[in-house]
Amino acid sequence: MSPELNEKLRELPSVDEVMHRLDARCPRELLANETRRIIEQVRERMRRGEYIEVGTIPARVLEALETLERPSLRRVINATGVVLHTNLGRAPLPAAPPVDGYSNLEYDLDTGKRGKRDIHVSTLLERLTGKPGIVVNNNAAAVWLALNELAAGHEVLVSRGELIEIGDGFRIPDIMTRSGVILREVGTTNRTRIDDYRHAITDRTKVLMRVHASNFRMSGFTSTPPISELVSLAHERDLTVYEDLGSGCLVDLRPWGVDEPSVGESIEAGVDLVSFSGDKLLGGPQAGLLAGDEELIKQLRRNPMFRAFRVDKLIYSALEATLRHTLFCHWERVPTLHMIALPANQIRNRAEELAGQMDGLQAEVLPGLSIIGGGTTPEQALPTFLIALQAPDVNELEERLRTGEPAVIARIEDDRLILDLRTVFPEEEDELLNALRRARDTSLPTC
Numbered sequence: 527m528s529p530e531l532n533e534k535l536r537e538l539p540s541v542d543e544v545m546h547r548l549d550a551r552c553p554r555e556l557l558a559n560e561t562r563r564i565i566e567q568v569r570e571r572m573r574r575g576e577y578i579e580v581g582t583i584p585a586r587v588l589e590a591l592e593t594l595e596r597p598s599l600r601r602v603i604n605a606t607g608v609v610l611h612t613n614l615g616r617a618p619l620p621a622a623p624p625v626d627g628y629s630n631l632e633y634d635l636d637t638g639k640r641g642k643r644d645i646h647v648s649t650l651l652e653r654l655t656g657k658p659g660i661v662v663n664n665n666a667a668a669v670w671l672a673l674n675e676l677a678a679g680h681e682v683l684v685s686r687g688e689l690i691e692i693g694d695g696f697r698i699p700d701i702m703t704r705s706g707v708i709l710r711e712v713g714t715t716n717r718t719r720i721d722d723y724r725h726a727i728t729d730r731t732k733v734l735m736r737v738h739a740s741n742f743r744m745s746g747f748t749s750t751p752p753i754s755e756l757v758s759l760a761h762e763r764d765l766t767v768y769e770d771l772g773s774g775c776l777v778d779l780r781p782w783g784v785d786e787p788s789v790g791e792s793i794e795a796g797v798d799l800v801s802f803s804g805d806k807l808l809g810g811p812q813a814g815l816l817a818g819d820e821e822l823i824k825q826l827r828r829n830p831m832f833r834a835f836r837v838d839k840l841i842y843s844a845l846e847a848t849l850r851h852t853l854f855c856h857w858e859r860v861p862t863l864h865m866i867a868l869p870a871n872q873i874r875n876r877a878e879e880l881a882g883q884m885d886g887l888q889a890e891v892l893p894g895l896s897i898i899g900g901g902t903t904p905e906q907a908l909p910t911f912l913i914a915l916q917a918p919d920v921n922e923l924e925e926r927l928r929t930g931e932p933a934v935i936a937r938i939e940d941d942r943l944i945l946d947l948r949t950v951f952p953e954e955e956d957e958l959l960n961a962l963r964r965a966r967d968t969s970l971p972t973c
């Protein structure tokens with residue numbers, strides 16, 4: 527170590543010295559720990575050759591404490607136009623204030639006896655899908671539970687074209703292995719026929735499984751038997767059909783140009799059990815929903831892992847609200863559905879209005895596409911109108927928006943900042959405008 531560096535490291539204050547200079551309203555031990563952490567950090571950076579003014583240490587401690595005190599999980603304005611944005615919490619939550627304090631989570635108020643937590647959504651789910659259902663943590667857990675309960679130690683047949691990875695490590699073959707079932711691949715990557723399933727059935731086969739291709743798509747020389755053929759074959763041979771629907775749309779979104787298979791269609795076709803996510807096209811909180819044959823649902827509930835996968839009252843209140851709004855066709859209260867249904871010309875009007883108020887930044891309104899995202903097929907896009915902003919330094923503008931309060935998330939394309947109001951709540955527009963003005967003003971050169 528150079529004598530110079532040695533000298534500088536010796537200048538570092540002690541924890542006590544820093545604490546004496548601070549007037550922080552927090553527990554002493556927390557303050558001491560933060561101070562120690564910051565001094566250590568500064569020492570480490572000095573060793574690496576960085577120049578750091580020792581006098582800034584108290585301010586660094588205060589800043590660290592402020593960061594700790596501020597909620598880390600916060601609302602952001604999503605101006606990306608991706609409705610189900612995986613990094614921004616997937617489905618925007620409907621307004622469903624959590625039940626404070628105690629609740630009747632597992633208490634039957636009519637009988638005064640112990641109740642089941644599922645009842646808060648099971649009736650709604652049955653009305654919506656036509657079959658009883660249960661809720662677990664997410665669809666990944668639902669897939670695991672379904673396979674484990676239906677076929678552990680037995681064979682499950684899946685088309686080679688459906689052995690997908692949806693991202694973040696969720697791969698169908700891996701989850702099948704971990705659930706204890708034996709995967710039997712049938713057909714080829716691009717084409718699978720009903721006879722491929724028929725010929726693969728052995729006396730160890732228990733389930734024919736279908737998996738929604740999710741965020742990938744095959745085109746060209748492809749084929750797969752309709753679900754009704756799978757159902758006939760399975761029932762002829764006393765097997766179960768289980769379908770992992772992925773998004774699990776409860777509403778027919780075709781009028782809005784979104785082609786996703788609905789839960790109801792699968793159930794009507796005779797599928798014994800379906801599973802789907804709560805926070806994709808359903809538009810609710812993170813959850814995995816399983817619906818189907820009453821006996822199977824009872825069986826799933828008795829699986830010891832059901833207890834490990836169960837969800838909390840926070841989820842039940844948000845899910846209950848989402849399902850109820852859906853049942854009563856209050857689309858406007860389920861933000862995901864509302865955003866998908868927004869007509870492009872309405873977005874154009876809002877975009878033009880906002881662009882007109884952005885003096886000082888060159889703004890243009892252009893036609894473009896919003897993306898549904900969240901594991902729906904990649905082609906699922908909706909026509910929209912975008913605000914394209916020019917700025918002296920567009921990267922800096924993007925960063926200022928992203929790090930502001932509330933954070934505004936937008937994308938850069940062709941050196942312009944692109945905003946899509948489809949995913950911005952109308953009541954957020956004033957905040958968005960203010961954020962843009964602040965970001966614009968701070969990026970102007972100062973003299």
Ligand SMILES: *Cc1c(COP(=O)(O)O)cnc(C)c1O
Binds near residue numbers: 664666667740772
């Ligand atoms: C999204 C998806 C899953 C996983 O659902 P999560 O709720 O994210 O756990 C499983 N299968 C398919 C086909 C999916 O699209």
